[in-house]
Amino acid sequence: MFSFAIAAVVFGVIFLAELPDKTALAGLMLGTRYRASYVFVGVAAAFLVHVALAIAAGSVLTLLPHRVVQAVVGVLFLAGAAVLLFKKDDGEEEVKKPADQSFWKVAGAGFTMILVAEFGDLTQIMTANLAARYDDPVSVGVGAVLALWTVAGLGILGGRTLMKHVPLKLITKIAAAVMALLAGFSLYEAIVG
Numbered sequence: 001m002f003s004f005a006i007a008a009v010v011f012g013v014i015f016l017a018e019l020p021d022k023t024a025l026a027g028l029m030l031g032t033r034y035r036a037s038y039v040f041v042g043v044a045a046a047f048l049v050h051v052a053l054a055i056a057a058g059s060v061l062t063l064l065p066h067r068v069v070q071a072v073v074g075v076l077f078l079a080g081a082a083v084l085l086f087k088k089d090d091g092e093e094e095v096k097k098p099a100d101q102s103f104w105k106v107a108g109a110g111f112t113m114i115l116v117a118e119f120g121d122l123t124q125i126m127t128a129n130l131a132a133r134y135d136d137p138v139s140v141g142v143g144a145v146l147a148l149w150t151v152a153g154l155g156i157l158g159g160r161t162l163m164k165h166v167p168l169k170l171i172t173k174i175a176a177a178v179m180a181l182l183a184g185f186s187l188y189e190a191i192v193g
Contacts (some may be wrong), residue, residue, distance in 0.1 A: 003139040010130050010143030011150075015185055018123050018151040029031045030113070034106045036156050040149075041103075042110025043156070047109030049115060049149040054124045055141050058131025074127045074186030081176040083122055083185065113150075124149065133186060 030039040073115050118124060127144045131137055 002142070003134075003136055005122070006136050006139035007143035007146075010127075010134075010140050011147045013130065013182065014123050014144045014147035015150060016174055016178055017116050017126055018148055019154075027110075027152045030106075030110055031156035034101055034109075038101075038103050038106035039110045039156055040153060042107035042112075043114050043152045045107070046111045046114035046151050047145060047152065050118050050121075050124055051141050051144045051148065052125055054127035054144070055131045055137045057138055058103050058128035058140070061132035062135050067134050070186045070190035073133050074183045074190060076125060077183035077186060078180065081123060081180040085173070085176045109164065133182075 006179055027039065027043060028076045030043075061072070064072075123144070127140065130144070
């Protein structure tokens with residue numbers, strides 16, 4: 001059964017974690033060079049694959065004993081919070097511009113760039129953790145996909161404007177705090193049972 005509450009929690013966590021990531025900047029770069037709708041279709045398809053892989057990994061984790069899963073999830077959330085707080089900005093990656101600006105070329109460039117850049121990324125690991133934590137793959141999947149699509153859309157349509165009004169450091173600190181809170185809940189459940 002679908003849970004709006006779980007989807008909303010997942011949306012918030014993934015949205016905050018993805019905002020300071022390179023996806024918004026990559027979407028912004030592609031969106032300024034190409035038709036935004038073409039870029040979004042490619043990026044959205046890549047995120048569907050990204051989330052499906054994470055949900056599958058999280059579903060495998062649910063086969064382990066509950067306390068072990070909660071301990072692993074808690075440690076991974078703490079690691080995610082640390083990564084957000086202590087990572088250094090690598091700067092923007094250069095995106096090669098396809099010579100042909102047809103739908104398939106532009107959507108394919110967006111798909112490939114996101115699929116490669118986001119594979120094994122923090123939000124993919126977090127999505128797997130959330131899938132294991134809540135044991136509700138549909139709700140987690142919907143929340144994660146909508147969060148990733150929202151960030152991509154914001155990036156494509158005007159991420160730079162958002163970043164002017166909301167400091168990236170603040171977004172990163174909020175995301176890290178949410179992850180630390182989730183880590184605390186997971187570790188508490190692992191200890192108390």
